[in-house]
Amino acid sequence: MSEKIKGDFREKIGKNLKNLIEEREKENTLRKLDASIGKDHSWLGKVFKGQQNFTIDSLADILIQFKIQPKELFDFVLEFDSKKKKS
Template sequence: MDLGKSVFLISFGQRLKELRKDRKLSLRQLSIRCNIDYSDISKIEKGKRNIQISTILELAKGLEIHPKELFDFNLEDLSCR
C-alpha cells in the first residue's frame, strides 16, 4: 500500500472513531446499528481495512449522519503522486 493511500485510510478511520465517540457509541453498538461486524469497524478505525462505498453508507446510517461527514478531515498530508 502506498503512503498516500495508507494516510488516507488512517485519516478516514480516525474520523470514524471521532464521530462514533462523539455519539457515545461502543464498537459493538455501532456494529448493531449498521450491521457490520465490530472487529471490521475496529480495523477500519485503525486504517487497516479498505472499504466499499456501500460500507460508507451503512456506517453513515449507523451514525445517523450524511456520508460526506465521514470525509471531513484534513488531506494536506496526502501525496497524490
C-alpha cells in the same frame, strides 16, 4: 497513488469516522455499534485504525446510521509527494 498515501487516506478516514461516531454515541460500545450496522466488531475496529478497506455501500451504511455528513468525514488534507510529476 502510492501505498503510503493510500494508507494515510484510510487512517484519516478511520480516525475521523471513529471520532464522529463517538461524539454521537458516547455510551455505546464497539460491539453495539457493529450490531447496528451489521458488521463484525473486528471489521469496524480495523476501519477505525485504517487497516480495513471498505466499500462505498459500507461507508454509506455507517454514515446513514450515525447521521454523519460526508463533508464531516472527509475534513482532512493528504500530503502528496511534490517530486512526482502530475499527470
